[in-house]
Amino acid sequence: MALTEEQKKLIQNFISQPTFRQHGGLLTDLDGTIVLQRNGKFIIPLEVQTGLNKLYQRNCPIILNTIRFPLSIIKTFAAVLYPLAQKPIPVISLNGSQWGYISLGENQEYRFTEAGAQPLKQADIQSCLANIQLLVQQQVPDIAVFYYPRDWTKGEIIWTSVETQVGEIAQSYPSASHVYSSSLAILENHLKAEDISMIFLLVKKDHLAGTFLQRNFQDFYTSTGVNKLTGAHAFVNQLGRTLKQFIGAGDTPMDVFLQETGAVIKVGNLPLDFECSGPLLPIETVPEMGEVFTQIAEACTVTNPSYQL
Structure with a gap:
């Protein structure tokens, strides 16, 4: 036109x-x-x-x-x-x-x-981890955490709480440099061990409980503001x-x-x-x-x- x-x-x-x-x-x-x-x-x-x-x-x-x-x-x-x-x-x-x-x-x-x-401050990371923990406690399925280290060569890393989903996620997101499953404690250690530029929390919204939706569910996490x-x-x-x-x-x-x-x-x-x-x-x-x-x-x-x- x-x-x-x-x-x-x-x-x-x-x-x-x-x-x-x-x-x-x-x-x-x-x-x-x-x-x-x-x-x-x-x-x-x-x-x-x-x-x-x-x-x-x-x-x-x-x-x-x-x-x-x-x-x-x-x-x-x-x-x-x-x-x-x-x-x-x-x-x-x-x-x-x-x-x-x-x-x-x-x-x-x-x-x-x-x-x-x-990069995200420790308080920002802690806020994200608290929401992930709540989702896990509520047994919300298909949770995936995408995070991006400041070291750009590491690319995109994806974490899932369900080990059997690792292969499927890796196939669905070929852009990822690494996909893994672990405890929340290990994820926390990884997120706090280096500067993280952004975190993306992928959850199917129709699986969220009402109490979590009332917390104004956030999917993208950057440093505050x-x-x-x-x-x-x-x-x-x-x-x-x-x-x-x-x-x-x-x-x-x-x-x-x-x-x-x-x-x-x-x-x-x-x-x-x-x-x-x-x-x-x-x-x-x-x-x-x-x-x-x-x-x-x-x-x-x-x-x-x-x-x-």
């Missing part, structure tokens, strides 16, 4: 601002925003790749802001994105918990270099910039960084559940992002060397 003249004008008005040309860029979610799932595989549509390539050619900084962990980004998208960027790719990962750059090493393998992190907005602030401020100078792109209520970007590209029909301070450009599908990115690139008629991260 072609962009309307009104949508094009919104883009041009924002791009024409000197603050964007000198210090701005694109801050975008991955899944559901520039990534589609087709036949069980995650892909960046060719239309979007073309638009991203044009942005990179204009030296438009692009920062990824995703729930994914660094190793997942590397294994799934680095081979597509890095040849377009031809330079280290800035990434905010794990719901704002860790940020840095994906680059190509001397051995031609992609790697992540941390620039900052906000950490999310995609705080992670974006931390990284962008570290670069000497502000969110108001960026165009934000996302598709779900988890993309809270959209609240404060200078302009917003909203993909799909899922309500965001929050107000955005910048003008909103709604589009229906991921492939349409390619046209939006192309329009942004075409509006960037002046290229400034300082316009690079």
Whole structure:
């Protein structure tokens, strides 16, 4: 679907601002925003790749802001994105918990270099463990705990309380580096032995008892107050910039960084559940992002060397 003249004008008005040309860029979610799932595989549509390539050619900084962990980004998208960027790719990962750059090493393998992190505090881990213990006591079936060490090379680790489920979980989540079963005490020792960036508690909601639902069941655990907005602030401020100078792109209520970007590209029909301070450009599908990115690139008629991260 072609962009309307009104949508094009919104883009041009924002791009024409000197603050964007000198210090701005694109801050975008991955899944559901520039990534589609087709036949069980995650892909960046060719239309979007073309638009991203044009942005990179204009030296438009692009920062990824995703729930994914660094190793997942590397294994799934680095081979597509890095040849377009031809330079280290800035990434905010794990719901704002860790940020840095994906680059190509001397051995031609992609790697992540941390620039900052906000790992879980011991109190946050203890709160998560208390909820896991309650679930186990209530004999809730199919509990799985996904956790992500700050050491990005360890990837995704999954714990289950039922030993017989290890094989099934490993098959269902090939992205996991390790799946195991143990006592809660051993899980606690593992979680407290090193910095953990994020924990995800997977439980089928229809198996939860009413008393647990009344505790406002939480599935994602980061350090208190950490999310995609705080992670974006931390990284962008570290670069000497502000969110108001960026165009934000996302598709779900988890993309809270959209609240404060200078302009917003909203993909799909899922309500965001929050107000955005910048003008909103709604589009229906991921492939349409390619046209939006192309329009942004075409509006960037002046290229400034300082316009690079």
